[in-house]
Amino acid sequence: MRLRHPWRNLIAVVIVVYLAAFLWDAARRQPFQWDTYAKYLFDQRVSQAALVTLQLTIYSMLIAVVLGLLLAVMRLSSNPVFTSISWFYLWIFRGTPVYVQLVFWGLLSVIYPTLSLGLPFAPPLITLPTGDALNVFELAIIGLALNEAAYLAEIVRAGILSVDRGQEEAAVALGMTWPQTMWRIVIPQSMRVIIPPTGNEFISMLKTTSLVTAVPFTLDLFARSRDISVETFTPIPLLLVASTWYLAITSVLMVGQYFLEKRFARGIGDARPDGAETRSSPAPQTGPIGAAGSSDAPVLDKREHQ
Numbered sequence: 113m114r115l116r117h118p119w120r121n122l123i124a125v126v127i128v129v130y131l132a133a134f135l136w137d138a139a140r141r142q143p144f145q146w147d148t149y150a151k152y153l154f155d156q157r158v159s160q161a162a163l164v165t166l167q168l169t170i171y172s173m174l175i176a177v178v179l180g181l182l183l184a185v186m187r188l189s190s191n192p193v194f195t196s197i198s199w200f201y202l203w204i205f206r207g208t209p210v211y212v213q214l215v216f217w218g219l220l221s222v223i224y225p226t227l228s229l230g231l232p233f234a235p236p237l238i239t240l241p242t243g244d245a246l247n248v249f250e251l252a253i254i255g256l257a258l259n260e261a262a263y264l265a266e267i268v269r270a271g272i273l274s275v276d277r278g279q280e281e282a283a284v285a286l287g288m289t290w291p292q293t294m295w296r297i298v299i300p301q302s303m304r305v306i307i308p309p310t311g312n313e314f315i316s317m318l319k320t321t322s323l324v325t326a327v328p329f330t331l332d333l334f335a336r337s338r339d340i341s342v343e344t345f346t347p348i349p350l351l352l353v354a355s356t357w358y359l360a361i362t363s364v365l366m367v368g369q370y371f372l373e374k375r376f377a378r379g380i381g382d383a384r385p386d387g388a389e390t391r392s393s394p395a396p397q398t399g400p401i402g403a404a405g406s407s408d409a410p411v412l413d414k415r416e417h418q
Contacts, residue, residue: 143348144348144349144352145346145348145349146349148344148346148349148350149349149352149353152337152340152349152350152353153353153356155340155353157336157340158333158336158337158340158353158354158357160331160336161331161332161333161335161336161337162333162357162361164331164332164333165318165321165332165333165334165357165361166318166361168249168252168253168256168321168324168332169314169317169318169321171253171257172253172256172257172260172317172321173257173260173313173314173317174257175253175254175257175261176256176257176258176260176261176264176317177264177310179257179258179261179264179265180260180261180262180263180264180265180267180268181264181265181268181299183198183201183202183261183262183265183268184198184264184265184266184268184269184272185272185294186198187199187202187265187269188269188272188273198265201261201262201265202262202265202266204262205258205259205261205262206262206263210255210256210259210320210323211323211326213255213258213259214252214255214256214323214324214326214327215326215327216255217251217252217254217255217327218248218251218326218327218328220242220246220251221241221242221243224242225241225242226239226240226241226242227239227240227241227242227245227246248327248328248329249329249331251327251329252321252324252327252329255324255327256317256320256321256324260313260317260320263313264310264313267306267309267310267313268302268306270305270306271302271303271304271305271306272294272298272299272302274302274305275297275298275301275302279297279298279301280293280297280298282297283296283297303376304376304377307369307372307373307376308369308373311365311366311368311369311372311373314365314369315362315365315366315369318358318361318362318365319358319362321333321334322334322335333354333357333358334354337350337351337353337354338350
């Protein structure tokens with residue numbers, strides 16, 4: 113018989129009633145100004161700012177993934193110099209707020225008026241003013257990517273460590289070099305562990321782009337909505353507009369993350385716990401005793417046999 117849960121059902125009904133009451137109250141509350149919300153929801157300035165926010169997210173994550181993979185490999189290296197550099201990088205960028213880091217990147221032209229390229233302790237080959245070499249959009253991408261790489265490095269390191277050590281030993285026995293082993297054997301198997309937290313970091317990066325005003329970069333979704341609200345004196349509906357766009361983009365990213373996780377998790381969890389075959393076996397043929405394929409002999413289940 114099905115168990116009854118009267119208290120649980122009662123609590124669920126109460127939650128639904130309060131949620132409906134909240135939505136009804138929000139629909140009638142004047143400060144939300146739903147007419148202004150509908151007016152600016154698909155405004156061209158807002159939609160362009162949403163596209164810029166998506167560009168900031170994608171470019172920053174691409175750089176962060178490559179740099180995070182490099183830092184994770186350096187952290188796992190037996191070379192103490194590589195290990196120390198990777199640990200120091202993680203210590204700096206994980207230990208300071210991202211907003212503070214973005215402020216420093218905005219002041220880069222003050223700290224370093226020129227960018228020089230050349231050999232250490234030698235005359236520079238190329239010298240460019242910092243303001244001409246990097247604009248605020250590029251500085252925002254660099255600041256976000258360098259901060260995110262520190263977190264992705266630990267995610268990649270955890271994924272690499274989740275692969276059985278015997279896989280590396282088998283690759284070495286086949287004559288593979290260490291880069292071939294990492295690229296062909298270890299990293300593909302570790303993707304099942306790396307993808308879920310990386311997807312969460314991707315979504316988190318989308319929301320972190322709202323901090324690029326510290327650079328300062330003011331063409332992202334949050335800053336553009338804030339500028340419009342200053343002009344129209346309607347901060348609350350413009351905040352709702354920005355939140356709606358963030359939710360829409362996040363929902364699309366969550367769907368993509370689901371299918372990506374499903375793809376890299378193929379072959380995991382398909383086997384039944386009792387060891388039985390998942391496919392149905394053909395029906396046994398009847399026949400005389402002692403004949404091949406006879407079904408008269410008792411067939412023992414594996415657990416009964418044990």
